[in-house]
Amino acid sequence: MREQVKALWKLCFPEDSDDFVELYFSSRYTDDINSAIVEDGRVLSALQRIPYPMLYMDKVIPVSYISGACTHPDFRSRGMMSRLLDEAHRKMYADGKYLSLLIPAGESLVDYYARSGYEVCFQQGKKLLTGKCKTVDNFKCDLIFRELDLLKNGFDDVCDFINQQLSTLQASILHPLQDMEIVLSDLQLSGGQAWCVHTDDGTLCGVALVIHSEGKVVIKELISINKQVESAIIDFIFRHYSVSLAEKPSPCGMVRVINAFGMLEIFAGRTEGKWIVEIFGDDVITENNGFYIISNGVCQKSDTCPESNFDTVYQRIHISCLPSWLFRDIQPYMSLMLD
Structure with a gap:
C-alpha cells in the first residue's frame, strides 16, 4: 500500500521534492492512518489521518489532520474523494477523535470541503514584519542566539518550549517530539534554519524557524515568552540576513466536528x-x-x-456550522503542519 500511495502522491503533487516525499513516507506515513479507495488492486484515491493533540479551552483533545488528499487524474470528478472523506470521518469517530482538520490547497477547495462538513476556523493571512514591528522601549538585549543543528537529534527542549508557549493560547495544535523532528527535518530540506534564543543564564526564551532564499525571508514560526524577546528576534533576523522585511504566513485551516x-x-x-x-x-x-x-x-x-x-x-x-460556533470567541492557532 505504501508504495502505491507514494506513487500517487508524486503524480498528484509534482512540486514536492523527492527528499520531502521520502521524509514523509519514512517518518509520517503508516498504513494504519491511511484511507484509500482501491479498485482491482490499484490505489485510486488516498489521504492520511495524522493524529495530533490539540488544546481547546484548557483541555487537550485528540484530533486528526488530513494530509495528502489526492485522486488519480484519470478518476477525478467521480465522487471518490467525497466518499473517502466520509469513510475517514467514520474511522476518526471510531478512533475517538474530536475534530478533523485540514488546510485546503487553494481557495477553490474551501467550498468543496464545506460540503463534507468543514468550516474555516483558522484564518489565512500573511503578516509582514518590518522595523516598525519592534517594541520601542528601554529593553536591553542580553540574549544569546544559537543556531540549532538540524542534522542532529535531541530537540526535546525546543519541543517542550514551543508546546509550553502554545499552551498559553485558548486553542492550538500541539506538536509531539516525533512531529517536531519531522518539522525540523523538513526545514533543513528547505534550506531553512532554526534559531534558539537564551537568556544569559541559559534559559530558553524564544525559537524562530526561518527560510532565507533569494533575498526573501519567510518566518515559519516565531515563538517567545514575551513581546520584548519577539522584538529582539525580529531585529536579529533583519541584521543576520541583511533584510528589512520578513513575512510570517498563516494557513487557512478548516475544521469538521467528529x-x-x-x-x-x-x-x-x-x-x-x-x-x-x-x-x-x-x-x-x-x-x-x-x-x-x-x-x-x-x-x-x-x-x-x-x-x-x-x-x-x-x-x-x-453540523457544518458547529465549528464556528465552538470557536466563536476563540482565535485558534495552527502552524508547522506538513501542508
Missing part, C-alpha cells in the same frame, strides 16, 4: 446557565445528531427535545 458530544461536554464545563443545543444534518456520523442538554457544567444527550423554560438558551446548529 464528536459533537465530546466538544459540547468541554463547552459545558466552561459556560454558565442552561442550554439546549440541537445538532442536525450529519448524514455521515449520525450519532452527532440530537439534543444536547447543558446545565451546571454537565452535558447530556437526548434523541427528543426536552422541555425548556424562559431561562434556557436554545440553539439549533447544522
Whole structure:
C-alpha cells in the first residue's frame, strides 16, 4: 500500500521534492492512518489521518489532520474523494477523535470541503514584519542566539518550549517530539534554519524557524515568552540576513466536528446557565445528531427535545456550522503542519 500511495502522491503533487516525499513516507506515513479507495488492486484515491493533540479551552483533545488528499487524474470528478472523506470521518469517530482538520490547497477547495462538513476556523493571512514591528522601549538585549543543528537529534527542549508557549493560547495544535523532528527535518530540506534564543543564564526564551532564499525571508514560526524577546528576534533576523522585511504566513485551516458530544461536554464545563443545543444534518456520523442538554457544567444527550423554560438558551446548529460556533470567541492557532 505504501508504495502505491507514494506513487500517487508524486503524480498528484509534482512540486514536492523527492527528499520531502521520502521524509514523509519514512517518518509520517503508516498504513494504519491511511484511507484509500482501491479498485482491482490499484490505489485510486488516498489521504492520511495524522493524529495530533490539540488544546481547546484548557483541555487537550485528540484530533486528526488530513494530509495528502489526492485522486488519480484519470478518476477525478467521480465522487471518490467525497466518499473517502466520509469513510475517514467514520474511522476518526471510531478512533475517538474530536475534530478533523485540514488546510485546503487553494481557495477553490474551501467550498468543496464545506460540503463534507468543514468550516474555516483558522484564518489565512500573511503578516509582514518590518522595523516598525519592534517594541520601542528601554529593553536591553542580553540574549544569546544559537543556531540549532538540524542534522542532529535531541530537540526535546525546543519541543517542550514551543508546546509550553502554545499552551498559553485558548486553542492550538500541539506538536509531539516525533512531529517536531519531522518539522525540523523538513526545514533543513528547505534550506531553512532554526534559531534558539537564551537568556544569559541559559534559559530558553524564544525559537524562530526561518527560510532565507533569494533575498526573501519567510518566518515559519516565531515563538517567545514575551513581546520584548519577539522584538529582539525580529531585529536579529533583519541584521543576520541583511533584510528589512520578513513575512510570517498563516494557513487557512478548516475544521469538521467528529464528536459533537465530546466538544459540547468541554463547552459545558466552561459556560454558565442552561442550554439546549440541537445538532442536525450529519448524514455521515449520525450519532452527532440530537439534543444536547447543558446545565451546571454537565452535558447530556437526548434523541427528543426536552422541555425548556424562559431561562434556557436554545440553539439549533447544522453540523457544518458547529465549528464556528465552538470557536466563536476563540482565535485558534495552527502552524508547522506538513501542508
